[in-house]
C-alpha cells in the first residue's frame with residue numbers, strides 16, 4: 518500500500534469510463550492459479566486516495582463509446598428515463614460542480630470497458646493507447662480497476678503499477694506498488 522491519504526466515501530465523486538478496442542497482448546508476471554485468487558479474495562481491502570481532472574480527449578472518447586443510449590428505452594418513456602438517469606458524460610458540467618471541493622476517485626471496469634468483449638476471455642487485451650489513457654487518468658486521480666476477474670489476471674492485462682486493483686468483484690483489493698503524482702483535488 519502506498520502513502521495516499523484516506524478519504525471519506527461521502528466526500529468522493531466517482532466517474533466511470535473508456536472505450537474498448539482490440540490491441541496488443543503483453544506477456545506478464547506469472548499468473549496464479551484460480552485457488553490463489555479465492556485465497557487472495559479473503560485478503561484485506563486497502564483502497565485510499567488523492568487528486569483531480571480529466572482531459573478533453575478522454576472525455577470525448579468516453580462519450581463516443583458510452584453504451585448508455587443503447588440501454589435507454591425508446592418512445593414516450595425516453596425523456597422521463599433520461600431525466601431519472603442523467604448521463605455523467607452529457608452532464609459533465611454538473612459533475613464538475615458536484616465535485617467541487619471533493620476528492621475524485623476513478624473506478625474503471627475492465628471487460629467491455631478498457632478491453633473489447635471477445636469470445637476468449639484470455640484474449641481480452643487492451644490497447645497501448647488505452648493503457649496510456651488510463652496512465653494519464655491515474656496521474657490526476659486515484660484510479661482503481663474493478664473487475665469480476667481475479668486481481669492478478671486484471672493486472673496482467675493492464676500492467677500499470679500506479680493503480681488500485683479490485684478483483685473477484687471487489688473481494689480482493691490491492692493498492693498501487695508505484696506512486697503516481699496525483700495533483701491535489
Ligand SMILES: O=P(O)(O)OC[C@H]1O[C@H](O[C@H]2O[C@H](CO)[C@@H](O)[C@H](O)[C@H]2O)[C@H](O)[C@@H](O)[C@@H]1O
Pocket residue numbers: 626627628629633634635636637638639641663664665666667
Ligand atoms: O467486471 P469485468 O471486468 O467487466 O469482468 C466481468 C467478466 O469479464 C469477463 O467475461 C466477459 O468478457 C469476456 C472477454 O471479452 C467474454 O468472453 C465473456 O463473455 C464476458 O462475460 C471475464 O471472463 C469474467 O471472469 C468476468 O467476471
